[in-house]
Amino acid sequence: MLTKGLPRGWIFGFAISFALTMMLTWSLVYLLVKGTGIWGINIPIGWGFAIINFVWWIGIGHAGTLISAVLLLFRQDWRTSINRFAEAMTLFAVACAGIFPLMHMGRPWLAYWMVPYPNTMAIWPQFRSALVWDVFAVSTYASVSLLFWYVGLVPDLATLRDRAQNKYSKFAFGVFALGWRNSARHWHRYHRAYLLLAALATPLVVSVHTIVGFDFATSLIPGWHNTMFPPYFVAGAVFSGFAMVATLSIPLRYIYNLQDFITERHLDNMGKVMLATGLMVAYGYVMEGFYAWYSANEYETYMQVNRMVGPYAPAYWALIFCNIIVPQLLWSHKCRTTPWILFLITLVISVGMWLERFVIVVTSLHRDFLPSSWDMYYPTAWDWMTYIGTIGLFFALLFIFIRILPMISLFEMRELVEQTTKAAEAVQSPENAGPDSPARRK
């Protein structure tokens, strides 16, 4: 929550991301006018950027839920200073993700056909299709993430309401704070509800990327038809998501002097999570090769060989470099705690995870079973504009968020300060007890 002035950096960053959002709007409007033919997709590569970017964005979103729900259940106190904006990141990433399959349908105004409702056509969605599971998984994920984020915000909105300087902001915050009055009876139910939501969100986040993995695994395409996909996708999602959280938090802590909140310990822990999930992903790549050989299936073997030495080999080796080789730097404590090194590593990981989806989607499809159907996939300018436009939308939403809402959870920070002060008092004299109590300054 930033009230004083409009920093020039904010205006500059927002202006760029807003311009990119406008580019997204333009490319989507043109898509609606012309149809999906403006994209580089064609049979046999029917999925292209739409699915690559969908999976990439959804994966990024997963770290937010993981940080806010899973780390809450495991009582990892360090999550408190990053969970709020990680949750916001989840929401915005899911919003960006949702654009792609919606537009990929070609006639997005008929999107409601995916919802089961009694209709005059007398048909139902195909519940045996992973794509229909996706509809349920992603819409549930988006709504539960929104609930979780909003419930976490309510007490903070009450604080903002009580601190508001003018009646308009007091009214606006007051409406969204729902009349929260910090009552102990309310806190009691609130606390329980928050834990329950965390317990519900934890299996949910795993299920969402599992189902995204099913989109591939339940097909009969070489390189996709693989039982390993669900866990491998979940690990990849956490990997790329934590990379994005670190990518965002490192500049934020510099620009807004949040070193007391987002400490070296946070960077260190995020680095460790990235290292662990990165190794899981690496295991996945190795196993893909192993399955291709062990299956003794000529299509599987050919797909893997084509991936490594075929026309898309540079993308494959770039992804191996980005996702396996570079993350090994995270073994070093110095790399994990030096912000600029970690920042560069996270950018490399984000690129690598995008390439991973590109390689999975494109190399499996472009060499169809019959050589007569082989084709190459080249994204068009509209593909790139849509993709870069969603990055602009993501950042524009984040800029608005850090401008008008507290990006660090106020009440959880107070709770944490209270607990750590108590714990410190138990072992030390009261004078030098506690951390440097950043929240006390509020």
Place this chain on the structure above:
Amino acid sequence: METRPLSRKLYGLMASFDTADELLHAAEAAYAAGYRKMDGYSSFPVEGLDDALGIRPTRLPYGTLAAGIVGGLTGYGLQYYCNVISYPLNIGGRPLYSWPAYIPVTFELTILFAAFFTVLGMLAANGLPMPYHPVFNAPEFSFASRDKFFLCIESVDKRFDLERTREFLETLHPHQVSEVPR
């Protein structure tokens, strides 16, 4: 005019404290003194305050469980109805009732129903949203969401007596004791 009971004009007496520990001790003392209709106000959930105030554990988790079960049955039943009853399609003699394919949607609806019930149930049990509440009339109450701690003994409590309750609250060394008008 003056026959109106006190509780119609006065919501309660509000004592303010500087630390969470003081509030916790005050709540324990008030409970020991026999007060029941009271509430604490703090900017974060104070550990142990719900026990001190005699708040019974919420039954919200049972509701969440029930909502989850209803959601799961809804998801499963929906797919069964669509595939087996409403529009059975014989594709190569494969079974109409293919339950493994129903699991993902069943799971998602379980979570969806449970999560919505948890949030809406929590808000409903807390009586939120509530645009007006008398406690906001207490002086300095806006600090309840920052760094002050409050204990309010409500006038509907059986033992509530304006003079005696005020004297009792003064013994707890509060920052200030004030009347909260309705």
